Amino acid sequence: MRAAEIRAAGQPPVVTDRAEPTPSPGEVAVRVTAAPITPLDLLCASGTSYFGVPATPYVPGVQGVGLLAGKPVWFATAAGMRPGDGSMAEYAVAAAADVVELPAQADHTLVAALGLSAVAAWMCLTGKGELAAGETVLVLGAGGVVGQSAVQLARVAGAGRVVACARSEAALERARRFGADGTIRLEDGEDVEGLARRLGAVAGPVDLVLDPVCGLPAAAALRTLRPGGRLVNLGSAAGEVCPVPSAVLRSRSLRILGYTNNELTADERREALLTVVEQTVAGALTAGFERVPLQEAARAWSRPGRVVLVP
CATH class of the missing domain: 3.90.180.10 (Medium-chain alcohol dehydrogenases, catalytic domain)
Known part of the structure; x- marks a missing residue:
């Protein structure tokens, strides 16, 4: 699969080929459809966050949207905060507790941008x-x-x-x-x-x-x-x-x-996220963002505004 990979703290990612991730017990594998570049991703990858310098190489992406058994889901990861990979790839793994099923009509890139x-x-x-x-x-x-x-x-x-x-x-x-x-x-x-x-x-x-x-x-x-x-x-x-x-x-x-x-429980986060998604479906909530192919992750890494990578 194609994935964005941080090879050194403070450097933009390199898009490369990687083996598809295998979920461990309690995890699921998601086919990613949209992965935002967020300030937290940039901070973690810089090596200057209070989480410390991340173990490299790793795939960044603390949240994303994708398909699980054909159903749309939002998911979170700890990429850059703890060892492990994130959402900026064609496939990602996430803890089952960090996955939220979305309504079928949800706009994947918009939900990823808002998240x-x-x-x-x-x-x-x-x-x-x-x-x-x-x-x-x-x-x-x-x-x-x-x-x-x-x-x-x-x-x-x-x-x-x-x-x-x-x-x-x-x-x-x-x-x-x-x-x-x-x-x-x-x-x-x-x-x-x-x-x-x-x-x-x-x-x-x-x-x-x-x-x-x-x-x-x-x-x-x-x-x-x-x-x-x-x-x-x-x-x-x-x-x-x-x-x-x-x-x-x-x-x-x-x-x-x-x-x-970080103070939210998984249930509180799920409820809030679904409220947000409901507002996007109702047309009451949107955001300005740029949709960029995953292949261009390095060039989009420090681009102003919210960027959503699409595999």
């Missing part, structure tokens, strides 16, 4: 963020798949108003197409107070901030929260540190919450 990014957005909104009907949501990092998903899923979850923040006009235009009521473009060199004023002018008092970026944007977004408001952080694309004066937190009894998909 755990959309699961995180949904759980941050409805679980950790405790979104209530009619509340205002501010989505930072709206250009990424988590942010794109959050803009759409916030409406599904009952938000009264959704405002998107991103660095590019293209991302903001897409957010508007996805239903954002307002948009704010991040500007280079802006300070926290200046951005907070602009966010507040567009978003007004905010109930919930979904934050995949941290850094200065998160610090500014906190200042837009109404008393009792919440910020849920699930990433650090804009920086590892968010400067927050104590008075900002205490004066309005704000809550800052952290989220990771």
